Amino acid sequence: MIIEEILRHNREFVAQKGYEKFATSKYPDKKIAIVTCMDTRLVELLPAALGLRNGDVKIIKNAGGTITNPFDSTMRSLLVAVYELGVNEIMVIGHTGCGVQGMNAEEMLHLMRERGVSEEHVSLMRHCGIDLDGWLHGFEETEAAVAETVDLIRNHPLMAHDVKVGGYIMDSFTGELRLIG
Numbered sequence: 001m002i003i004e005e006i007l008r009h010n011r012e013f014v015a016q017k018g019y020e021k022f023a024t025s026k027y028p029d030k031k032i033a034i035v036t037c038m039d040t041r042l043v044e045l046l047p048a049a050l051g052l053r054n055g056d057v058k059i060i061k062n063a064g065g066t067i068t069n070p071f072d073s074t075m076r077s078l079l080v081a082v083y084e085l086g087v088n089e090i091m092v093i094g095h096t097g098c099g100v101q102g103m104n105a106e107e108m109l110h111l112m113r114e115r116g117v118s119e120e121h122v123s124l125m126r127h128c129g130i131d132l133d134g135w136l137h138g139f140e141e142t143e144a145a146v147a148e149t150v151d152l153i154r155n156h157p158l159m160a161h162d163v164k165v166g167g168y169i170m171d172s173f174t175g176e177l178r179l180i181g
Contacts, residue, residue, distance in 0.1 A: 024054055024055025028056060031088050033090050035060050035090065036093040036095070039099070065098075070156055082159070083160075092166070093169070094142040094167075094168070101140070102138055142169060146180050
């Protein structure tokens with residue numbers, strides 16, 4: 001199992017004090033938060049392409065690197081970063097070839113059913129007022145999704161007006177950033 005390999009590596013890492021070179025505080029040195037996608041191509045590429053080291057920024061990752069609801073956990077994390085951790089700039093970074101682009105809710109529900117999620121549970125979600133089709137649907141254009149997220153953050157009623165917010169698309173291969181709007 002992969003988890004067992006990870007746990008074995010972790011024990012060795014701690015025993016060899018590999019953590020010492022990563023020591024920092026909870027406050028981001030550069031006072032920036034980044035909202036980005038959980039895509040595996042960005043795990044090392046994004047920090048390397050931006051010249052970031054441990055302790056520099058707060059990185060908040062989710063599927064698509066977007067905020068779909070003004071009260072979701074990503075927005076909450078940004079508010080914590082601004083008010084509790086001193087962040088004064090936010091970058092929203094989408095990327096080329098994102099798997100959430102064009103994601104189909106009906107296909108996702110089909111895959112859930114194939115993996116054993118019962119129709120009863122799907123129906124229960126719908127009857128509880130959850131818009132599964134909207135919640136599981138991806139976006140059509142990465143650029144538009146990033147722009148909508150930037151707009152939501154800038155105009156959120158609880159966001160400080162002096163926080164600078166910018167949107168970008170990263171090339172998933174080269175790491176090149178392109179400013180959106």
